[in-house]
Amino acid sequence: MSNDSNIALNDLTLEDLEKAFLDLGEKRFRAKQAFRRIHHHLARNLDDFTEFSLPLREKLKETNALPLLNCTESSLSSNGTEKYIFESPEEVPGRDGIRKRIFEAVWIVSDNQSGASEEKIRKTLCISSQAGCTLNCTFCATGTLPFIGNLRTYEILDQIYQIMALRAERITNVVFMGMGEPFHNYDNVIRAARILNHPDGLHLAARHITISTAGVVPAIHRFIDEKQPFNLAISLNHPDPEKRKELMDVTKKHSLEELMEAAIRYSRELKRRITFEYIMIPGQNMSEKDLQKLIGIARRVRCKINLIPLNTTLHGWRAPTATEMSRFQNALRQQGILAFNRGSPGKDVDGACGMLALKTMAQAKPSTAKTDSSKISRTSIG
Ligand code: SF4
Numbered sequence: 001m002s003n004d005s006n007i008a009l010n011d012l013t014l015e016d017l018e019k020a021f022l023d024l025g026e027k028r029f030r031a032k033q034a035f036r037r038i039h040h041h042l043a044r045n046l047d048d049f050t051e052f053s054l055p056l057r058e059k060l061k062e063t064n065a066l067p068l069l070n071c072t073e074s075s076l077s078s079n080g081t082e083k084y085i086f087e088s089p090e091e092v093p094g095r096d097g098i099r100k101r102i103f104e105a106v107w108i109v110s111d112n113q114s115g116a117s118e119e120k121i122r123k124t125l126c127i128s129s130q131a132g133c134t135l136n137c138t139f140c141a142t143g144t145l146p147f148i149g150n151l152r153t154y155e156i157l158d159q160i161y162q163i164m165a166l167r168a169e170r171i172t173n174v175v176f177m178g179m180g181e182p183f184h185n186y187d188n189v190i191r192a193a194r195i196l197n198h199p200d201g202l203h204l205a206a207r208h209i210t211i212s213t214a215g216v217v218p219a220i221h222r223f224i225d226e227k228q229p230f231n232l233a234i235s236l237n238h239p240d241p242e243k244r245k246e247l248m249d250v251t252k253k254h255s256l257e258e259l260m261e262a263a264i265r266y267s268r269e270l271k272r273r274i275t276f277e278y279i280m281i282p283g284q285n286m287s288e289k290d291l292q293k294l295i296g297i298a299r300r301v302r303c304k305i306n307l308i309p310l311n312t313t314l315h316g317w318r319a320p321t322a323t324e325m326s327r328f329q330n331a332l333r334q335q336g337i338l339a340f341n342r343g344s345p346g347k348d349v350d351g352a353c354g355m356l357a358l359k360t361m362a363q364a365k366p367s368t369a370k371t372d373s374s375k376i377s378r379t380s381i382g
Contacts, residue, residue: 006065009046010038010154013191014198024059032200039201042161044068069158071166075350082107083350084163088131088155092148101131101148103179105159107167124173127159129189130180135214137248139237139279141312141355142179150185156192160202174204177212177233177277181250183219193230206230212277217254220262224269232266233275233306234259238285239293247284260300267302273338274303280320281310286328295335304338311344311355319344 007020017031033051037043046060069086076082088101106126132147133140164170174196176182182189189211196204206229213220214235223232238244241256251259263274278294280286298305307329309319320328325341332339 006063008067008152008154009034009060009064010066010157011152013195014200020064024063026056030056035198036200038066039157039195039198040203042165044165067154069155069162071162074166080109082167084159084166086128086155086159086162088151090152094146094148099148101151101155103128103131103151103155103159105163105178107163107171122173123169123171124175125160125163125171126175126177127156128178128180129156129176129182129185133180134184135181135248135250137214137235137237137250139247139281139310139312139314139317141314141350144314150188151180153188153191153195156188157195160196170202171204173208173210175210175212175233177210181214181216182211183213183216183223186219186222190226190228193228197229210275212275214248214250215254215256215259216250217258217262220259220266224262224266227270231272231275233277234263235279236276236297236305237279237281239290239297243285247281260297263303264301272302274301276303276305277308278305279308279310280325280328281317282320282324284317286320286324291328291331295332295337298332298335298337304340305332306340306342308342309344 009017009020012020014031014035017035018028021031021034022028030052034049037049037051041048043049043066045066046057046064049057049060052060067089069088071084072087073085074082084105084107086103086105088103091098091100093099105128108124108126110122110124128151130147130150132145132149133142134147136143160171160174174193176189176193193206193209193211195201196209197206210231210233211223212233212235220232220234235248236244238247239256241251244256245251266272267274276298278285294305307325309325310317311319329339329341
């Protein structure tokens with residue numbers, strides 16, 4: 001009989017699984033079989049471990065479990081982007097009673113308008129690392145939500161596994177750019193990325209996994225020290241040290257200059273191009289002066305800049321027009337800087353950058369329902 005104190009097998013690395021199986025008096029190779037079942041074949045319960053005898057499966061169930069997220073809703077955008085809402089099976093005590101971690105993931109299909117062949121279509125999943133966020137970036141709806149907690153490794157991975165199963169297709173890229181600051185949940189995020197990259201898991205190439213930070217500088221140095229093979233993106237959003245403090249309060253703790261030094265070190269030591277994300281906000285960070293400062297930053301480090309139009313209407317700010325976007329992008333390109341307009345896939349379902357905040361989150365009630373894809377409510381927009 002399983003209970004809440006059971007070990008979550010889908011939260012463990014292969015090394016941790018080996019220890020768990022040795023502790024059970026089982027052979028080490030059983031751990032690899034279990035790892036492949038969970039992370040390659042995407043097993044949904046211990047009865048899916050068909051390599052194991054029935055008595056071994058029953059023995060496993062006494063002390064181990066495979067907890068799963070509950071996918072409660074999905075919303076389909078007019079361009080094929082789809083947002084999914086997940087609820088953790090775990091309950092956490094909060095000031096206002098028991099809460100559940102609720103968070104979102106967004107499936108983004110790119111290149112599907114340009115006649116790319118099926119093999120070349122990039123299918124990116126933007127996943128969450130926390131329920132809510134303790135940072136308070138002024139342009140981001142997630143920052144306005146109560147923080148419920150860090151996601152466990154299996155909660156990070158199960159967003160991917162469930163969406164792949166629901167859609168019956170494989171992803172090509174994962175970006176940690178959903179709810180939360182990934183480097184405030186460093187250990188679980190890196191463990192999840194390593195499992196995604198593992199040859200006995202999905203075996204997703206490290207260059208197809210991107211972790212984005214608002215600028216938690218000590219964690220960037222740790223990432224470099226550990227020579228992590230994954231891409232790093234920095235949510236930059238303002239090139240001026242003081243004005244960036246107004247947009248992103250993380251800058252009060254870790255200055256823009258410290259952040260730049262970390263970015264330069266990343267590029268120099270890991271020999272990779274850093275990605276800067278730049279949310280375009282007319283009247284805030286798109287002036288000629290801002291442009292020149294941004295050019296100055298881009299000249300200091302091997303980088304590319306992803307320009308993203310503002311998607312929220314917080315503070316009465318507006319989104320840039322297409323002309324404003326292309327003028328800014330062209331000015332960067334004329335200086336030889338790699339700059340891309342990433343647009344707003346999923347805006348019509350509140351799934352675009354900065355929009356991951358649920359109306360439902362504040363009202364979330366505990367639920368014990370297990371995932372049943374036939375019962376997911378799906379909304380189509382557009
Ligand atoms: S942009 Fe990212 S780090 Fe900033 S508040 Fe939103 S989720 Fe948190």
